[in-house]
Amino acid sequence: MRTGDFDAAWLPPAAFRAVGRRRTLLRAGDGPLVDTVHGEVADACGRFGGRVVRDGGEDAELVLEVTGGPAGAGLGDEGFALARRGGTTTVTASGGRGLLYGLFHVVRLGEDAFRGERPREEHRPALAVRMLDHWDNVAVHPVMGQVERGYAGGSLFWADGRARGDLGRVRAYGRLLAACGVNAVAVNNVNVHETEAHLLTDRIGEVAAIADALRPYGIRTHLSVTFAAPMVLGSLPTADPLDAAVRAWWRGATARVYEAIGDFGGYVVKADSEGRPGPFAYGRSHADGANALAAALEPYGGTVHWRTFVYDHHQDWRDRSTDRARAAYDHFTPLDGEFAPNAVLQVKHGPMDFQVREPVSPLIGAMPRTRLAVEVQATQEYTGQQRHVCWLGPMWSEVLRFRPEGGSGPRVGELARGGLVAVSNAGDDPFWTGHPLAQANLYTFGRLAWDPRADPGAVLDEWIRLTFTPERSADPVRLTDGLHAVLDGSWATYEKYTAPLGVGFMVQPGHHYGPSVDGYEYSPWGTYHFADRDGVGVDRSTATGTGYAGQYAGPWAEVYGSVETCPDELLLFFHHVPYGHVLHSGRTVIQHIYDTRFEGVAEVEEARRVWAGLADLVDPARHARVAERYEEQLRSAREWRDQVNSYFLRKSGVPDARGRTIH
Amino acid sequence: MRTGDFDAAWLPPAAFRAVGRRRTLLRAGDGPLVDTVHGEVADACGRFGGRVVRDGGEDAELVLEVTGGPAGAGLGDEGFALARRGGTTTVTASGGRGLLYGLFHVVRLGEDAFRGERPREEHRPALAVRMLDHWDNVAVHPVMGQVERGYAGGSLFWADGRARGDLGRVRAYGRLLAACGVNAVAVNNVNVHETEAHLLTDRIGEVAAIADALRPYGIRTHLSVTFAAPMVLGSLPTADPLDAAVRAWWRGATARVYEAIGDFGGYVVKADSEGRPGPFAYGRSHADGANALAAALEPYGGTVHWRTFVYDHHQDWRDRSTDRARAAYDHFTPLDGEFAPNAVLQVKHGPMDFQVREPVSPLIGAMPRTRLAVEVQATQEYTGQQRHVCWLGPMWSEVLRFRPEGGSGPRVGELARGGLVAVSNAGDDPFWTGHPLAQANLYTFGRLAWDPRADPGAVLDEWIRLTFTPERSADPVRLTDGLHAVLDGSWATYEKYTAPLGVGFMVQPGHHYGPSVDGYEYSPWGTYHFADRDGVGVDRSTATGTGYAGQYAGPWAEVYGSVETCPDELLLFFHHVPYGHVLHSGRTVIQHIYDTRFEGVAEVEEARRVWAGLADLVDPARHARVAERYEEQLRSAREWRDQVNSYFLRKSGVPDARGRTIH
Structure with a gap:
């Protein structure tokens, strides 16, 4: 899946198969963006047997058109419309940019773009920048x-x-x-x-x-x-x-x-x-x-x-x-x-x-x-x-x-x-x-x-x-499911083995990789968790803390400002609580810390296993690179688990309710 | 007190005054080290009015001689003998090296080398390297x-x-x-x-x-x-x-x-x-x-x-x-x-x-x-x-x-x-x-x-x-006493505000400057203090620990191996003890930690004050450099005090018996 010296990422040649097989009419005048569109389609056709013409041609399966008329009105500089009728899929834009985005939209749809009828739908970016x-x-x-x-x-x-x-x-x-x-x-x-x-x-x-x-x-x-x-x-x-x-x-x-x-x-x-x-x-x-x-x-x-x-x-941690x-x-x-x-x-x-x-x-x-x-x-x-x-x-x-x-x-x-x-x-x-x-x-x-x-x-x-391009794979379902399995929950997994409950910054100073629970605790950077033998977290409430919670509008000042209503995942960002505080989840804070550290590592182990099982379906170089990084992720996740758990066991004295090894 | 671009350190020209005022006879043959001796004396004489001759001359006040005879025997390559009789001070050596060390000995003695009578005393280095x-x-x-x-x-x-x-x-x-x-x-x-x-x-x-x-x-x-x-x-x-x-x-x-x-x-x-x-x-x-x-x-x-x-x-901190x-x-x-x-x-x-x-x-x-x-x-x-x-x-x-x-x-x-x-x-x-x-x-x-x-x-x-050269100063006593005051106890002072009781390594990783109590606690470097909510220190006893104490010979295995006999200053190097453990000093470990941190900072404040009081007696550039570094030392000592105290207060929960501010 490489092109030249680098990976094709999300634009491998195979992703253009559906477009490249079609007869395409580009009715868009001139301009650099239109030339880009033409080049993309022509390249795909060269690879997959279709053809592209500029103007003329009645039997096009794909029409890419720029129009100043009513069809283009309201689409803006970057928007486009897509429709399919009578065997012809049409992308309409008011200029080259919109047309380019429309083309990539068709690429994303693949063969779906060329099936059945499709009423006109308009696409515009919600954000201009x-x-x-x-x-x-x-x-x-x-x-x-x-x-x-x-x-x-x-x-x-x-x-x-x-x-x-x-x-x-x-x-x-x-x-x-x-x-x-x-x-x-x-x-x-x-x-x-x-x-x-x-x-x-x-x-x-x-x-x-x-x-x-x-x-x-x-x-x-x-x-x-x-x-x-x-x-x-x-x-x-x-x-x-x-x-x-x-x-x-x-x-x-x-x-x-x-x-x-x-x-x-x-x-x-x-x-x-x-x-x-x-x-x-x-x-x-x-x-x-x-x-x-x-x-x-x-x-x-x-x-x-x-x-x-x-x-x-240059904050003073004492303050x-x-x-x-x-x-x-x-x-x-x-x-x-x-x-x-x-x-x-x-x-x-x-x-x-x-x-x-x-x-x-x-x-x-x-x-x-x-x-x-x-x-x-x-x-x-x-x-x-x-x-x-x-x-x-x-x-x-x-x-x-x-x-x-x-x-x-x-x-x-x-x-x-x-x-x-x-x-x-x-x-x-x-x-x-x-x-x-x-x-x-x-x-x-x-x-x-x-x-x-x-x-x-x-x-x-x-x-x-x-x-x-799983449809070209020997086992599209296993490949797709496997990728979702290792990616969908990966943020949640990472959160589970690193700093708990929103408190943040338990990283090694400077390079910020790997755990150091107190790494930024006595620093000038304003990044503290205030863990002591009784509890942990930053009191940012209006009543007793820094008042940060009061900066929120609507219901949030109140929601965040109270230990009772603050969401679990942000509890230690907003409040300093005892280790025995019971979360909405029903677990105590200290048991949550232990449990989620163990869960996070188990999830990495499982993801590594899933990835290993995709070896036959993924480009070897890409598979090897990911597999190698999973080794480091697992090592690092275990280090996070053990350092965070040891730190809080030493500080709280509360043993793990499930008796797992904490060093 | 500068010579060229750098400080004269302990060899300012004035240190050679006593030698440079004398009539010196160098009776030592040739050789590079003898030439060095000659050059040193000639320089001093050029500055202070004395003179130096090689051979001859009956009225020398200082004789520097190399002899293979009985007078040089047993002095070895680097030793020398010093004697003074009838108004002549004589340095005898078996070669140029001993003569050079003898000359610097006379420099150290200053005018004392030229007073009264002095029976022959032999000087040899205890260590060859x-x-x-x-x-x-x-x-x-x-x-x-x-x-x-x-x-x-x-x-x-x-x-x-x-x-x-x-x-x-x-x-x-x-x-x-x-x-x-x-x-x-x-x-x-x-x-x-x-x-x-x-x-x-x-x-x-x-x-x-x-x-x-x-x-x-x-x-x-x-x-x-x-x-x-x-x-x-x-x-x-x-x-x-x-x-x-x-x-x-x-x-x-x-x-x-x-x-x-x-x-x-x-x-x-x-x-x-x-x-x-x-x-x-x-x-x-x-x-x-x-x-x-x-x-x-x-x-x-x-x-x-x-x-x-x-x-x-690459040690595992868990082990x-x-x-x-x-x-x-x-x-x-x-x-x-x-x-x-x-x-x-x-x-x-x-x-x-x-x-x-x-x-x-x-x-x-x-x-x-x-x-x-x-x-x-x-x-x-x-x-x-x-x-x-x-x-x-x-x-x-x-x-x-x-x-x-x-x-x-x-x-x-x-x-x-x-x-x-x-x-x-x-x-x-x-x-x-x-x-x-x-x-x-x-x-x-x-x-x-x-x-x-x-x-x-x-x-x-x-x-x-x-x-x-305090004898050239306006107030020799104040200068000498002041220097002793800031230097004599400075190691003890440094120990007081940094890692306590021999436990070591509470420094920032990498550059090793400034405090980080847990900086090396979860590292691969084998440098741990094992502080938890109950106590601190490394059990290196033979009975219950790593057995390191047993590597000592004579009485030391037993002295170090027992909490009762281990010297206070090494207690946490050899033992893990509760914060309430009472030292030989009568203080608990935790109170010792607090007290010595405060004492250490107070001693730096006092040293800075003493140094400031020497401004009229010390070369301005040297005084300014030291004064500037005292500002940093004091800042850093306070940081050490506060981080170490806060760390142990948070962990132990034991308040300072004297109610001082711990953040």
């Missing part, structure tokens, strides 16, 4: 490596200190992204170091080359920039966003960016966060900061994505009143209404930092006059670093379906008017994502960004059908 | 930096990937070492990486250049080599120490080393330790390994220093029966009598790894037919990394005075027939050791190696007089 942020460095960072928190080799974009000369793989990446709906990519790390700062100015040509490679698949390129750019690059004495020279500098720099990249997407900024420069140094607000860049981008239709990941990372979870809300809600229309606040989905279980950030929904984007993390920093199988679809879906105001209020997926963003998990690894099954996260992200209400299980099924 | 091991890399290691566990800048020897072109500072280093009695230096890290392996062969010329710079001060140069050298450098298929080709390779390589460096000291080897190659790979013993190298060195009078730091660093403390004894005692006469086993002073408090290694004294060298660590890896004041003289003295067989048996200082070795704390920092007061450790090491029974307080006083 479906973006991947790459934390890629140009210069290899001595500690973080080339890709910060990357677990899939080096960068797809950068090698040997510059943009890759051969961007063929970047184009292939763009194609994979288009096939799942992603339409924006930021090509460098939000921690903008010295080398990378120059991409904005004297090295913009390299960014333009990457943009050229992504453009045929409808993907706009964005750039992470440093707030201090006017000083670092422009030799100004200040980066004060209200300073006229600073604003002029941004205007000039941005004009030159658009000269190089006419459809440039905009800037991504991490300011006043973990040591990055920002407007606080000048007594300015984040709205002042974001708006300065937004003003420079506005004439060209560009956007600034301004991250809300702002907190005190129990400061709560990092409160930070984004406290910093940003007072600024609602002050941000320019093309400034988007990019909010991490949870209040902390991509833990395996967090509540939804209370900032989402709390700034009705501001465009928010929600950021998730496809790269598995805290979820097994692509050595563990952890399919994040269910987690992201839970976030996107959450209703911040409760009742029938809007869902997160509707409130994210600025888009959905994921930190990418892809690199130059032959399997793109290190762990071949982590490709499912990348695919699922794109599809949920297109439709946040999609059933993640159905998306996973799509991914399986495209990637493994 | 007084060695510094430099853990310096040639190529800068991406994680460990240039000097592994170095806290004083880069290497004195290596820069830009090769031996320094200007070795003037190396010569100055040799001079400082000679003045405290050191006579051997290993110039590269015992972890021999790829670049450094080549120093043995094609890059031996660089080592020879360093040896040339050290030779005028009586210092022989040693080299750390990799056991795999015959494979890495010689392209042999094996490094089996009994293989004829391997032995021939070592012979040939060693012959070429001695062609380049006629007085080469020998090899230092870390084998089968923390991933280094060794004889175990070939089913050979460490005696086989060491003897292969010893055989190659024997014709030239060279020595192999073979480290006994061999243990399982309580394996005890790293046992490892060196278990590995090496069965081999007693099998090592060649010029193979020296280099034994760390304690059984673990340079913690602030360990018992003396039971290996010392347990191999009567083997030459042992004792290794201490001047570089403060676990004792504050030269950001904290921690004068180690009292600790080393305790080790050297310890009698492994009890009663009136021999002391460690007598059993270390292979010498005393320290891991150096010096680098290219202007103050040599980062923290200016850490110079006292380097000086004290040399003096204790010369005379292991010396009173460390007297040695410190010497160092103060040489370094600060």
Whole structure:
């Protein structure tokens, strides 16, 4: 299933069989996206015996058409309509982008697209921006490596200190992204170091080359920039966003960016966060900061994505009143209404930092006059670093379906008017994502960004059908069932053997892989569990704790604020309880800790067994890579189980009710 | 007090005032060491008005003479005699080395050397080898930096990937070492990486250049080599120490080393330790390994220093029966009598790894037919990394005075027939050791190696007089008392605020700076404290524990093996006890933990105050550097206090009897 030096992922040639066998009419005029569509269909036909014509031809089985007429109206730039009548399947769009998405939709449907009659159905992306942020460095960072928190080799974009000369793989990446709906990519790390700062100015040509490679698949390129750019690059004495020279500098720099990249997407900024420069140094607000860049981008239709990941990372662990979870809300809600229309606040989905279980950030929904984007993390920093199988679809879906105001209020997926963003998990690894099954996260992200209400299980099924083409397999049912068995519950499994009940951060400091229960307990990072001999958890209630629970709207302040109503899985995020506290599940907290650790390991053992049983149905290289990673996952899961259990046994003194070995 | 770009340390010009004012007769023939003596005296005379003549001259106040006659007999190569009669002070030696040590002795005495009459007293070093091991890399290691566990800048020897072109500072280093009695230096890290392996062969010329710079001060140069050298450098298929080709390779390589460096000291080897190659790979013993190298060195009078730091660093924390403390004894005692006469086993002073408090290694004294060298660590890896004041003289003295067989048996200082070795704390920092007061450790090491029974307080006083020349100060008493106040008890102070009662290893993993009580608790390194809600400590008794205590001879197996007789300061090293256990001091373990943490911080506060009060008496640059480091020491000591106290309060639930704040 390889194409060249890398895995075909969810676009193996076999996935195009149904399209490639047909007679296709492309009635779409010209343009680069239409050319892409034509190329895709022509390639498939070359392989499977069909043919494609541009204009003419009465007997087409598949019609791909761009129309400005009533049929295209209302579909928008990216939408498409699909219908089948009288033996002809028709995809209609108002332009090349929609047509490309429509084509990939037909690919997903396979032979189903060519059966019976199909009334016209319209598809439009729910979110206009479906973006991947790459934390890629140009210069290899001595500690973080080339890709910060990357677990899939080096960068797809950068090698040997510059943009890759051969961007063929970047184009292939763009194609994979288009096939799942992603339409924006930021090509460098939000921690903008010295080398990378120059991409904005004297090295913009390299960014333009990457943009050229992504453009045929409808993907706009964005750039992470440093707030201090006017000083670092422009030799100004200040980066004060209200300073006229600073604003002029941004205007000039941005004009030159658009000269190089006419459809440039905009800037991504991490300011006043973990040591990055920002407007606080000048007594300015984040709205002042974001708006300065937004003003420079506005004439060209560009956007600034301004991250809300702002907190005190020099916190004193002795100080129990400061709560990092409160930070984004406290910093940003007072600024609602002050941000320019093309400034988007990019909010991490949870209040902390991509833990395996967090509540939804209370900032989402709390700034009705501001465009928010929600950021998730496809790269598995805290979820097994692509050595563990952890399919994040269910987690992201839970976030996107959450209703911040409760009742029938809007869902997160509707409130994210600025888009959905994921930190990418892809690199130059032959399997793109290190762990071949982590490709499912990348695919699922794109599809949920297109439709946040999609059933993640159905998306996973799509991914399986495209990637493994089970209908061509000797045992489609065993293959499909096996893949679902190892993936469907993998997030829940990972949660079971790692930090319990939402408390998070029991990882080894620095690299964040593997357990260290107290690893971040006495640190300056605001990441504590407060376990003592009597109990564990963080009191974030309004009555007796940090008051974080009170940041929630609707019923949630009350639900989370009370031990009685707080959901089990978030109990220790919101409350400090005795080990003997009885959960809604009927188990005590301490017994829950023990039980779920043992369950999690048993589930990994079972998944490994299931995977081993698929050896005859999966490409050998892919099977071997996954099998090898299961060995490490199992070793690591046992280490998690034993360290967490020993830690809490030593502390609580409560023996396991079932008498299992705790060291 | 600077000379050129670096601090004069304990050889400021003023220290030579008494000598430099005199009429000196040098009656010693020729030779490089005699030339060194002449140069030292001539320099001093140039500065202070005296003069020095070679031969002739009847009215000399100081006579420095080399004699083969009866006066020199029995002094050995390095000894000297001192006498004063009729207004003439005479230093007699059998050669240049002894004369140099005699001159530095006169320098130490200052004007006292020139008062009254002085009967002849003979001085000889107790240990023939007084060695510094430099853990310096040639190529800068991406994680460990240039000097592994170095806290004083880069290497004195290596820069830009090769031996320094200007070795003037190396010569100055040799001079400082000679003045405290050191006579051997290993110039590269015992972890021999790829670049450094080549120093043995094609890059031996660089080592020879360093040896040339050290030779005028009586210092022989040693080299750390990799056991795999015959494979890495010689392209042999094996490094089996009994293989004829391997032995021939070592012979040939060693012959070429001695062609380049006629007085080469020998090899230092870390084998089968923390991933280094060794004889175990070939089913050979460490005696086989060491003897292969010893055989190659024997014709030239060279020595192999073979480290006994061999243990399982992939231990399972779940396995309580394996005890790293046992490892060196278990590995090496069965081999007693099998090592060649010029193979020296280099034994760390304690059984673990340079913690602030360990018992003396039971290996010392347990191999009567083997030459042992004792290794201490001047570089403060676990004792504050030269950001904290921690004068180690009292600790080393305790080790050297310890009698492994009890009663009136021999002391460690007598059993270390292979010498005393320290891991150096010096680098290219202007103050040599980062923290200016850490110079006292380097000086004290040399003096204790010369005379292991010396009173460390007297040695410190010497160092103060040489370094600060208080007699030239505006307030000699305040200066001397102040320096003693901040240094004398600094080891005890450091012990008070860090890991309690000998349990060790509560440091942050990797860099080892600052507290992390559980940092090494669930690690593969064999470094555990086993704290639970009821108690803490490692049961190493014979009756119920790992049996480590039984490795001791004489009364010690019993003393250490029983909770009743075990000294308080080692209690948790040898026993797991309840928090309520009452120490010999009358305090409970938990109250001891709390009390000493508070005391330790108070002592740092007091030391900082005392130091501040010396501002008018100390060179401003030196004062500022120390003052700055006191700020960090105090911050860090408070962090230690609070983390350790919080950890044990949370675990034990026992409140502080004095009601102080524990977070």
